[in-house]
Amino acid sequence: MTAIPMEHGLLVAAVLFMLGLIGLLVRRNIIFMLLSIEIMLNAAGLAFVVAGARWAQVEGQIMFMFILAMAAAEVAVGLALVLLMYRKFKTLDSDQVSRMRG
Amino acid sequence: MAVIFYISSAVAILSTVMVITRMNAVHALLYLIVSLLSVAVIFFTLGAPFIAALEVIIYAGAIMVLFVFVMMMLNMGTKAAEQERKWINPRMYVGPAILAAILGVELVYMLASGSNRAAGFEMIGPKAVGISLYSSYIIGLELAGMLLLAGLVGAFHLGRQDKD
Numbered sequence: 001m002t003a004i005p006m007e008h009g010l011l012v013a014a015v016l017f018m019l020g021l022i023g024l025l026v027r028r029n030i031i032f033m034l035l036s037i038e039i040m041l042n043a044a045g046l047a048f049v050v051a052g053a054r055w056a057q058v059e060g061q062i063m064f065m066f067i068l069a070m071a072a073a074e075v076a077v078g079l080a081l082v083l084l085m086y087r088k089f090k091t092l093d094s095d096q097v098s099r100m101r102g
Numbered sequence: 103m104a105v106i107f108y109i110s111s112a113v114a115i116l117s118t119v120m121v122i123t124r125m126n127a128v129h130a131l132l133y134l135i136v137s138l139l140s141v142a143v144i145f146f147t148l149g150a151p152f153i154a155a156l157e158v159i160i161y162a163g164a165i166m167v168l169f170v171f172v173m174m175m176l177n178m179g180t181k182a183a184e185q186e187r188k189w190i191n192p193r194m195y196v197g198p199a200i201l202a203a204i205l206g207v208e209l210v211y212m213l214a215s216g217s218n219r220a221a222g223f224e225m226i227g228p229k230a231v232g233i234s235l236y237s238s239y240i241i242g243l244e245l246a247g248m249l250l251l252a253g254l255v256g257a258f259h260l261g262r263q264d265k266d
Binding site for chain 1: 103104107108111114115118119121122127130131134137138141144145147148149150152153156160161164165168169172173175176224226230231234235239242246247249250252253254256257258260261
C-alpha cells in the first residue's frame with residue numbers, strides 16, 4: 001500500500017484546470033464556456049483537497065465546500081443569463097453579442 | 103488504492119478532453135458527468151469520503167440537472183423531434199458508458215477488497231469536517247448561505263418573463 005505523492009494529485013488538478021482554460025478560450029458557444037468554467041472550479045477544488053489530505057487537515061475539504069456553493073450560485077445566474085441572451089438575440093454565439101449598446 | 107487513483111485520474115483527463123472537443127452540448131454534458139464522477143473517486147482515494155459524496159450529489163446531480171434543463175429549454179424548436187431521434191443513437195452514449203464502466207469496476211473492486219483506507223494519507227471523515235465547519239468557519243458558512251440566496255434572487259430576476 002504505497003502513498004500517492006502530493007505532486008501527482010496537484011498535476012491532475014493542473015491538467016484539468018488547463019483543459020478547462022483551453023475550452024474557455026477556444027469555444028465560442030456560451031454553454032461550453034460555462035461548462036469549462038465548471039471544470040476549472042472543480043480542478044481548483046481538487047487542488048485544495050489534495051493539499052488538505054497531504055497535511056491531514058480539514059481546511060482543504062472546507063474550502064472545497066465553499067467553492068461548491070460558489071459554483072452553484074454562479075451556474076444559476078449564468079444559465080439565467082444564457083436564457084435571457086437566447087430569448088433576446090436568438091443565438092448562443094458569444095461573439096455575436098460582444099458589442100455593448102448604451 | 104494508489105492504482106485506483108491513477109486509473110480514475112486517467113478517466114478524468116480523458117473525459118474532460120472529450121468535453122471540450124464535442125460539438126453537441128448534450129454529448130459534452132454526458133462526458134462532464136463522467137469526469138465529475140471520476141474526480142469523486144479521486145476524492146475517495148485521497149481520504150475525503152464526505153467530499154466525494156458531495157461531488158456526486160451536488161456537482162454531478164444538481165448542477166448538471168440545471169444544465170440539462172436549460173439545454174432542453176433552448177432546443178424547443180421545429181427540429182426538436184429529429185434531434186431527439188439523433189440523440190437516441192447508441193453511438194453517442196457508448197463512450198461515456200465505457201468510461202463509467204471503468205469507474206464501476208473500480209468501485210466493485212474497492213468494496214470487494216474491503217480496504218477502504220486512504221492511499222497513504224489519513225482519512226478525514228465527515229465528523230471532523232462538520233465540527234470545524236460549524237466552529238472555526240461559521241462566518242464563511244453564513245457568507246456562503248448569503249451568496250446562495252443572492253444567486254437565487256438574481257436567477258429569478260433574470261429568468262422572469264416580461265409581460266409587455
